[in-house]
Structures are given as C-alpha cells and as structure tokens.
Amino acid sequence: MFFKIAWLVMRKDLTVEVRSREILYTTAFFAVSCVLVFAFALVREGRPLEDAAAGILWIAIAFAGTLALGRTFERERHAETLRALLLAPAERPAIYVGKLLGILVLLFVVEVVLVPLVGLLFQAAFHRAVGWMIALLVTGTLGFAAVGTLFAAMLVRARSRDVMLPVLLYPITIPVIIAGVRGTAALLQATPDLDTARMWVSLLAFFDVVFVTLSLWTFEPLMTD
Amino acid sequence: MKRYLSPLLFVAMAMFAIAPVLIVRAPYESTMGLVQKIFYYHVPSAMMMFTSAFVCGIASAMFLFRGRASADHIAAAAAELVVVFGAIVLVTGPLWARKAWGVWWEWDFRLTSSLLLWMIFVAYLLVRKYGGPGSEKLAAAMALFGMADVPFVYVSVNIWRTLHPKTTVIPELPKPMMGPFWFSVAAFVVLYVALLTIRTALGRERAELERAFLDLEEE
Numbered sequence: 001m002f003f004k005i006a007w008l009v010m011r012k013d014l015t016v017e018v019r020s021r022e023i024l025y026t027t028a029f030f031a032v033s034c035v036l037v038f039a040f041a042l043v044r045e046g047r048p049l050e051d052a053a054a055g056i057l058w059i060a061i062a063f064a065g066t067l068a069l070g071r072t073f074e075r076e077r078h079a080e081t082l083r084a085l086l087l088a089p090a091e092r093p094a095i096y097v098g099k100l101l102g103i104l105v106l107l108f109v110v111e112v113v114l115v116p117l118v119g120l121l122f123q124a125a126f127h128r129a130v131g132w133m134i135a136l137l138v139t140g141t142l143g144f145a146a147v148g149t150l151f152a153a154m155l156v157r158a159r160s161r162d163v164m165l166p167v168l169l170y171p172i173t174i175p176v177i178i179a180g181v182r183g184t185a186a187l188l189q190a191t192p193d194l195d196t197a198r199m200w201v202s203l204l205a206f207f208d209v210v211f212v213t214l215s216l217w218t219f220e221p222l223m224t225d
Numbered sequence: 226m227k228r229y230l231s232p233l234l235f236v237a238m239a240m241f242a243i244a245p246v247l248i249v250r251a252p253y254e255s256t257m258g259l260v261q262k263i264f265y266y267h268v269p270s271a272m273m274m275f276t277s278a279f280v281c282g283i284a285s286a287m288f289l290f291r292g293r294a295s296a297d298h299i300a301a302a303a304a305e306l307v308v309v310f311g312a313i314v315l316v317t318g319p320l321w322a323r324k325a326w327g328v329w330w331e332w333d334f335r336l337t338s339s340l341l342l343w344m345i346f347v348a349y350l351l352v353r354k355y356g357g358p359g360s361e362k363l364a365a366a367m368a369l370f371g372m373a374d375v376p377f378v379y380v381s382v383n384i385w386r387t388l389h390p391k392t393t394v395i396p397e398l399p400k401p402m403m404g405p406f407w408f409s410v411a412a413f414v415v416l417y418v419a420l421l422t423i424r425t426a427l428g429r430e431r432a433e434l435e436r437a438f439l440d441l442e443e444e
Contacts, residue, residue, distance in 0.1 A: 147370065154366060159357030167351060168363075171344040172370050178337070210373055218366050221289040 005090045009098025013072070014105060023071050028110045031064035035118060053124035054184035058177050060114055061107070065144050066166050068106055069152040077156050092220040100149045107141050129192040136197065139204035140180040143211060144173050150215040154222045179204045233419040240412035247405040260324040265405055267317040269413035274310040275375050277303045277417065278342060282372025285365035297361050298432065300368055302424035304349045306417065311343035338374070345371040
C-alpha cells in the first residue's frame with residue numbers, strides 16, 4: 001500500500017511535468033547558464049582551473065535542485081493540491097516518498113544533460129570511471145533531494161519561502177556537496193582514484209540512510225498544523 | 226529551576242574568576258607554549274556547543290512529536306546558546322590556529338563541520354524570526370537535522386585524519402593540566418545551565434504575555 005501510494009504520487013507529478021515540461025526545461029537551462037557563469041569565473045587564460053569541473057558540476061546540481069524543489073512545491077501551493085494530498089487517506093510518509101521520487105527523476109534527467117556538457121566544456125573525462133560516477137551522482141542527488149523535499153514541503157506555507165529554502169538547505173547538505181566534489185575530483189585524476197571515490201560514496205550512502213529516515217520520521221508532524 | 230538561578234550565576238562567576246589563576250599556573254605545553262592555553266576555553270566551549278545542539282535536538286523532537294510547548298522554549302534557548310558558544314569556538318580556534326599552524330583557517334573536516342553546525346543553528350534562529358506563523362515547527366525540524374550532524378563532527382577527526390588535534394588528546398593530558406582543564410569545563414557547564422535557565426524562562430514569560438494579550442483582545 002505504501003509503495004503504491006508513493007508510485008501514484010510520483011506518477012501524478014511526472015504526468016503533469018511531461019505535459020508541460022516547464023520545470024524540466026527551465027531548470028535544465030538554468031543549470032547550463034550556471035555552468036557558463038562559472039566557466040567565465042574559473043577559467044584562466046583559456047584553461048579551467050584544476051578540479052573546477054567537479055566543483056562546477058555539483059554547484060550546478062545544487063542550484064538547479066533548489067530551483068526545481070521550489071518550483072515543484074510552488075505548483076502544489078498554487079493549485080492548492082497539497083491540502084488535497086494531505087486530506088487523502090494515505091500515509092504521510094508515502095506522500096513524501098512519492099514527491100521525493102518525482103524530484104529525483106527530474107534531477108536525474110537534468111544531470112544526464114549536465115554531466116556530458118561539463119565534461120565537454122572543461123575537458124573532464126567523466127567516462128573513465130562511469131560506474132563510480134553514477135554511484136556518486138545517485139547517492140549525492142538522493143541525499144540532496146531527500147532533505148530538500150522535506151524542507152520545501154514544510155516551507156510551502158511559510159513567509160519568505162523562496163530565500164528560506166536555500167538558507168535552510170545548504171548548511172545541511174554541504175556534506176553532500178563536499179563528498180560529491182571530492183569524489184568526482186578523485187575520479188577525474190589521470191588515473192582515477194577509486195579508493196577515495198569509494199570512501200566518499202560510502203559517506204554519501206550513510207548520509208542518505210540517516211537523512212531519509214529522519215525525513216520520513218518528521219514529515220508527518222511537520223505537515224499537520 | 227528558577228530558584229537555583231542566582232546561586233548558579235554566582236557560582237559560575239566565581240569559577241570564572243578563579244579559572245584564569247589556575248590556567249596561568251598550569252604548565253606550558255611543550256611545542257606551542259603560551260598559545261596553547263586558549264585550549265582551556267576553546268575545548269569547553271566546543272563541548273557546550275555540541276551539548277546544546279543535542280539539547281535543542283531532543284527538545285525539538287519532544288515539541289514535534291509530543292507537542293509540548295515547554296519543550297519549544299527550551300529548544301529556542303538551546304539554539305541561541307549553540308550560536309553563542311559556537312561563536313566563541315570559531316573565534317578562539319582561529320586565534321590559536323594562526324600561531325599553531327600558521328593559518329587562520331583550514332578547510333579540514335572538523336573545522337568545516339563545526340562551522341556547518343553553527344550555521345545550521347543560525348538558520349534555525351532565522352527561521353524562527355522570519356518564517357512567519359508556524360515557524361516553530363520548521364525550526365524544530367531544522368534542529369533535529371542539526372543534532373544528526375553532531376556525530377559526524379565528533380567522529381570526523383578520528384576517521385578522516387585531519388589537521389585538528391585528535392580527541393584522544395584529552396585523556397592523555399599531563400596531570401598538572403588536567404586540574405585547570407576540568408575546572409574550566411565545570412565552569413562552562415555551570416554557566417551553560419544558568420544561561421539556559423534564564424533564556425527558557427524568558428521565552429516562557431513572553432509566551433504567557435502574548436497569551437494574556439490575546440485573551441484581553443478577545444474580551
């Protein structure tokens with residue numbers, strides 16, 4: 001029952017998104033513009049600084065993710081569907097998981113565009129350790145989205161919610177960014193440093209377990225008023 | 226709890242008056258000399274910061290899951306104390322680091338995590354102040370996540386070999402340094418309890434005042 005509800009919520013979000021593709025296109029393009037801005041900031045004499053590619057990738061993911069989260073819940077607030085969701089006879093954590101999965105799919109699609117682009121623009125050989133790269137991206141995005149979905153949901157009715165989301169989200173998810181950047185940088189070296197990457201993936205997995213659990217636990221009391 | 230406030234404050238002040246004497250009398254550490262003595266304030270402040278983060282987290286959990294309003298007052302007070310003691314840690318640390326390592330700041334894991342913990346609780350206070358109605362619950366969730374962060378910070382030094390001195394330094398302290406160190410810890414604990422009591426009482430009285438105002442308006 002739990003997974004059925006989560007699946008239904010996710011399907012609803014994705015159906016709405018596929019029809020308009022609004023959030024997807026705007027978020028993806030925002031991520032690309034981000035990369036461009038950083039390209040101009042971090043390129044010296046035509047060559048990017050060392051490790052710039054790793055940093056730029058994860059910053060773009062973080063910024064695009066924040067935007068996607070804000071917009072997704074703004075859509076819910078606008079149509080007042082969040083109340084409808086909460087009134088439905090569904091377990092609240094299942095609604096949270098459904099929303100999380102929807103955001104994850106969105107962010108993965110954006111990353112499919114972003115990673116090759118960053119690789120191309122910054123001469124970063126992401127393809128050399130594809131398995132570990134994907135592991136990093138999956139665990140990192142999951143960690144970021146898990147905390148982000150909870151915070152975005154709870155800020156839906158708050159004042160100054162647009163600026164509050166980054167203010168609350170970034171300090172908590174900086175371990176994700178650190179692990180993502182350092183892991184990616186380890187994989188981008190001349191001979192990919194798989195041991196370091198493995199350590200960072202383990203940290204990210206641990207972070208995911210802790211914070212998804214915490215989010216599932218707190219979603220219910222936060223959404224009741 | 227309020228009855229004990231005056232004696233607590235008095236004891237705290239007395240201890241802080243005595244502490245510098247003990248610290249001056251403590252022996253110099255072999256490599257760092259005089260600068261090392263800031264550790265007698267830096268480490269207890271850090272201990273209080275982490276304790277307060279835990280107190281805030283637990284109080285927030287009680288508030289979120291049991292709905293106890295008194296827990297919310299404790300959480301707000303504890304969060305403010307995290308920010309205060311955290312500020313002390315983040316100022317005394319670089320002062321020491323400049324002399325001991327040559328740089329004001331290093332992005333090693335423990336320093337970074339401590340800064341993050343501090344920022345999480347600053348965000349807690351921002352949400353409480355500017356989040357609008359219902360912001361106590363949002364802040365409580367924030368505190369829970371902050372509390373989950375504390376083990377990361379503590380364990381970080383031991384797992385990821387970093388520049389910051391290991392936590393095992395304390396059990397290995399030479400005997401003459403133990404006395405002033407644990408005295409400082411005790412002084413900070415007494416101060417912490419006193420401050421927490423004052424601030425919680427203030428929060429509670431503010432809430433009662435608001436309730437009285439609302440009752441008056443309804444008549």
